[in-house]
Amino acid sequence: MDGYLLALGSAVWLGILTSISPCPLATNIAAITYIGKRVERPGTVLLSGLMYTAGRMLAYVILGVLVVTSVLSIPEVALFLQQNMNKLLGPVLIVVGLLLLGLFKLRLPGFSASERVTGKVEKWGIWGAGVLGFLFALSFCPVSAALFFGSLIPLALDHQSSVMMPTVYGVGTALPVVVFAVLIALGAHRVGRAFNKISTFEAWARRITAVAFVVVGIYYTLLYIVGLTI
Numbered sequence: 577m578d579g580y581l582l583a584l585g586s587a588v589w590l591g592i593l594t595s596i597s598p599c600p601l602a603t604n605i606a607a608i609t610y611i612g613k614r615v616e617r618p619g620t621v622l623l624s625g626l627m628y629t630a631g632r633m634l635a636y637v638i639l640g641v642l643v644v645t646s647v648l649s650i651p652e653v654a655l656f657l658q659q660n661m662n663k664l665l666g667p668v669l670i671v672v673g674l675l676l677l678g679l680f681k682l683r684l685p686g687f688s689a690s691e692r693v694t695g696k697v698e699k700w701g702i703w704g705a706g707v708l709g710f711l712f713a714l715s716f717c718p719v720s721a722a723l724f725f726g727s728l729i730p731l732a733l734d735h736q737s738s739v740m741m742p743t744v745y746g747v748g749t750a751l752p753v754v755v756f757a758v759l760i761a762l763g764a765h766r767v768g769r770a771f772n773k774i775s776t777f778e779a780w781a782r783r784i785t786a787v788a789f790v791v792v793g794i795y796y797t798l799l800y801i802v803g804l805t806i
Contacts, residue, residue: 580735583731583734583735583737583741584740584741584744586731587728587731587732587741587742587744587745587748588744588745588747588748589748589785590723590724590727590728590731590745590748591636591728591744591745591746591747591748591749591750591751592748592749592751592752593723593748593778593781593782593785594719594720594723594724594745594748594749595748595749595750595751595752595753596752596774596775596777596778596781597717597719597720597723597778597782598719598775598778599717599719599720600712600717600720600749601752601774601775601778603712603715604628604632604712604752604753604756607628607705607708607709607712620702621757622757622758623702624702624705624757625705625753625754625756625757625758626754626757627702627703627705627706627709628705628706628708628709628753628757629709629749629750629753629754629757630706630709630750631705631706631707631708631709631710631711631712631713632709632710632712632713632746632749632750632753633743633746633747633749633750634706634709634710634746635709635710635711635713635714636713636724636742636745636746636749637739637742637743637746639714639724639742640724640728640729640732640738640739640741640742640743640745641738641739641742643725643729644729644732644733644736644737644738644741644742645738647733648733648736648738657733661730661733661734662796662799662800663796663800663801664730665730665734665793665796666792666793666794666795666796666797666798666799666800666801667793667797668726668730668793669726669727669789669790669792669793669796670789670790670793670794670797671726671793672722672723672726672727672786672789672793673785673786673787673788673789673790673793674786674790675718675719675722675726675786676719676722676723676782676783676785676786676789677783677786677787677790713749719782724745727789728741728742728745752774
């Protein structure tokens with residue numbers, strides 16, 4: 577039980593780190609500002625931010641459920657993961673940690689919403705904010721892809737959690753977005769200061785998390801692949 581609770585906490589942290597990474601954070605702020613730029617009532621801007629957040633959460637949950645359920649539904653794959661998950665986890669964590677440290681680059685084909693799409697979304701008002709959040713959540717950059725596919729999915733597979741892990745990850749991605757929606761509703765001039773502080777925090781948080789991933793990855797590699805007892 578303690579191990580499962582620790583995994584849930586790790587999923588929340590991965591979600592927070594994903595949301596405050598430069599690429600998703602900039603997208604979040606731009607999208608919420610775009611949705612609320614013609615709205616005079618701060619409460620409506622805040623509600624748009626919450627709907628945008630809900631859209632992102634829904635996308636992560638659906639994607640996580642599809643990936644985890646698909647993998648676990650294949651008996652051969654499920655058996656292979658049960659027997660070798662710890663062996664695979666070590667190298668995966670090392671690679672993700674090195675990627676988070678920026679020691680190598682990973683280029684991914686990205687999705688970007690065109691002005692035509694965002695123009696239609698703006699006309700949909702609050703509901704459009706949810707649609708935009710769903711679409712932007714699928715536009716993975718290297719860091720967010722590494723955190724989701726390289727960290728959350730193995731964590732969910734290890735605990736055979738196709739719903740709960742992606743859900744709490746989605747909650748983690750929501751927390752910073754809600755904060756920025758509140759700041760935008762209170763006054764756009766406060767967003768810049770908060771953005772600078774969160775950017776500084778993100779840089780250190782990402783490095784600390786990356787080092788932890790590398791250390792744990794090395795430990796798992798030595799323990800389960802090399803066979804050393806530490």
